Amino acid sequence: TVTQTSMGIVPREAVEYYGKDFFQHPVGSGPFRFVSWTPDRDLVVRRNPSYWDVDEHGNRLPYLDGIRFSFIKDDKLQLLEFAAGNLEESFRIPNEFFADIVDENKNPKGKWSRFRLLHKTALSTQFYGMVITKDVFRDLRVRRAINYAVDRNRIIRYVLKGQAAGPAHNGLVPPSMPGYRSDSVIGYTFNPARARELLAQAGYPNGVGFPEITLQLNAGGGRNVSIAEAIQGMLKEHLNISIKLQQVEFAQHLSDIDKGKAPFFRLGWVADYPDPESFLNLYYGKLVPSDDEDSPINSTRFRSAEFDRLFEQALSTTNRAERMRLYRMAEQIAIDNAPMLLILNDEDYRFVQPYVKNHPHNSMDRTNHHRTSMVPVRYAP
Incomplete structure (x- = not known):
């Protein structure tokens, strides 16, 4: 564009x-x-x-x-x-x-x-991506359990000391997106009991047998590490699963994500332009290569024919209100499949x-x- x-x-x-x-x-x-x-x-x-x-x-x-x-x-x-x-x-x-x-x-x-x-x-969202074709992240119940186990409000209050616009309890598209009712998208709020239930259904009661997973994030310290350490603690406390933190230089980090070498990774997304398309592109299945090539936009490699259909219909719709409705329907499909742990929406100071x-x-x-x-x-x- x-x-x-x-x-x-x-x-x-x-x-x-x-x-x-x-x-x-x-x-x-x-x-x-x-x-x-x-x-x-x-x-x-x-x-x-x-x-x-x-x-x-x-x-x-x-x-x-x-x-x-x-x-x-x-x-x-x-x-x-x-x-x-x-x-x-x-x-x-x-x-x-x-x-x-x-x-x-x-x-x-x-x-x-x-x-x-x-x-x-800001028109931006901080999240952790889960490559849904890799390891334990193939299981939807695991991805949802991780989402329910994180107390986003606690992170904002105690880790960030309030330096955020709010928790990403709904979708990837931030609430500040003009004309978009992000609150109509049903996402994930802190519910440790539901998280433990889902993990048990996936075959890991109280985290037993769950392998240690690595969260890759870009080096440089600051708030990214502080947030990661808080989430690491929450997943251990509420699900009894162990997360290893691995910091790499940003260029290498992005390369690993594109190649699918980081099944659990930290990213933030800032709007390229003020339209939900700029965010929902990250779920568009037709951007995922058919083989094991790089996937630099849809890094979670999420695919849904119904999402793609609604997304494409929204792209070709000139009526703004109808386009926003179609975007919300498409986003709900993606959120239900939980390819990301959505954390917070930014406020820039x-x-x-x-x-x-x-x-x-x-x-x-x-x-x-x-x-x-x-x-x-x-x-x-």
Whole structure:
């Protein structure tokens, strides 16, 4: 779809010249020009003097001379760098600091009140995928048992300290999706008794005989590890099953998921565009290869002819209300089959220095900085 940023128009001659290395030499018509990219360190862009847009006073945009995006995996270090004035922005707040930094009205408190805090319910869902053609995950009862055994509200309250939009008790499509009644999709809430019953029906009463399974997640620490450790504990407490946590570098993580080498894996999905299709693609059976090839979108390898029929019908329906109804019917089929452990819907928090103006902040985290500026702030003596 042309609404995706990855579908931007690029010059043919540049693609032909650079070939597979074009991604390291991007050429476009946006407000900034590419300067350099050092993996895991930073990305630098500078102002495009030929950019077409102007403001209401006729001033040529963008206002900024350039931007450096620093990649700091440690969210605590990132926040400290921001507080020291070395960064203009800090994305997300370390969970262990959240209650000391943000009050019940989602405003910064204490020494943090001198900064601007932006927050927005994101079009994103955090989940664990289960490859339904692998190992114990072939059994629907096992997949449902795992879903019922996780207390999502407890994770949000005690692990994330409230830094989330809410538990993913319904479906994969987040409640913030425009025009979509996600609450009409019936999902999974915490029910340990039902979880134990299903596991026993699958042949593992009180977890006896259930093999140890590995949850693969991307390395880097932070909240992903904290959530994984909480779920690891819940599955042991309520189902008496053991989960091993395995962290790998993100590129390897994605490759393993695509190849089906990680039967139980952690991912998060952010909307590419504000339509349920962007999420429900992850259940579309026709994206699953017929053999053992990579399956990069439908990574759980879930297949349902009825889901596909409803999904395709929704795609071809121009009436928005009818399309949303068809999407909900399709999603219910997928949720009933539980190829994922849906955990939570995100709320994005971003600190910005008080002198930064017109900083973009939206549900899909699309950050177009062509009107961002820096205005000196005078503090009272």
